[in-house]
Amino acid sequence: MGSSGIREKHDGALEGSANLRLWLRLLSCTITIEKRVKRRLADQFGATLPRFDVLAALERKPDGMTMGELSRSLLVSNGNVTALVQTLAADDYVTLSPSPDDRRVSRARLTRRGSAYFAELAKAHHGWIDELFAGLSPAERGHLHNLLGALKVSIAEAQGEGER
Amino acid sequence: MGSSGIREKHDGALEGSANLRLWLRLLSCTITIEKRVKRRLADQFGATLPRFDVLAALERKPDGMTMGELSRSLLVSNGNVTALVQTLAADDYVTLSPSPDDRRVSRARLTRRGSAYFAELAKAHHGWIDELFAGLSPAERGHLHNLLGALKVSIAEAQGEGER
DNA sequence: TAAGATTGAGCAGTCAATCTTA
């Protein structure tokens, strides 16, 4: 449990754990970047991140995606995707139509208007991310990318062993 | 546009950017860990992460914290803290009392019951985090910690220069 | 006036229940 941290006074030293501090730092970086992006999306475009994410997913698939595909791709629930897509459809950024093969499935596609809109947002977004990572050298970025890859594997393995 | 490496066809290559892929990976790791923790907190304790976070912040301050201090510490809005603390008070995990010096400020303190409850949650939480990072060597963890520190600095610098 | 806290409206997200089609 408590491992290579500084303090290890009693038995547990719950808050002194190196892993816990690492996780807190990871969380803090992500939250900060996410907040920054959200704010700019709202201020400069009146847009939101979840809607941007849906558009980004659809942009890569000219034939559109089903609600289930979107849900799995964005890591959010089916009900959430349904609501998001419906408001995007109301704004004419996507169209929503039942699949001809299986009439249970509903397929969302980007409209021309949606595609143009996304291109605008994506360009700005790209610039913001570049700014935020500008303080890291290319080598550091590569290293961080690799370590996060290793973390991804670690998480997946932890899932396999534990329950659920 | 294509996301995972390889292509860099035209000029911008918006989605092919290394920074964007790095950000997406960072986000993905964080979301996955957070979801895992949330799920276990809910399944094993009927608890939620935001409530756990409030308890964790209060645990370190025997004299309690004001709503404003909690808000800044947890990086969430004042209104959110108010609501969270009120439900925790209803469950008798915290007490809420006006400050004697300045009667505008409201100070939250952990009850004995809240402290015991938190200890139980924290122990489990600590174990889950250890599991999730188990696949990384100590050296890798140290390296990741340092790189995230550099990223934190980079984000702070980006803020200083840009607007807002 | 302003600072701390609370309230209310609205978006995002989850889950469980339901509806429709396979």
Next chain:
DNA sequence: TAAGATTGACTGCTCAATCTTA
């Protein structure tokens, strides 16, 4: 029966407006 989608109830979050005390 089951799979895909939708709906409804609920938590969490933000913001703007308000209330209270300085």
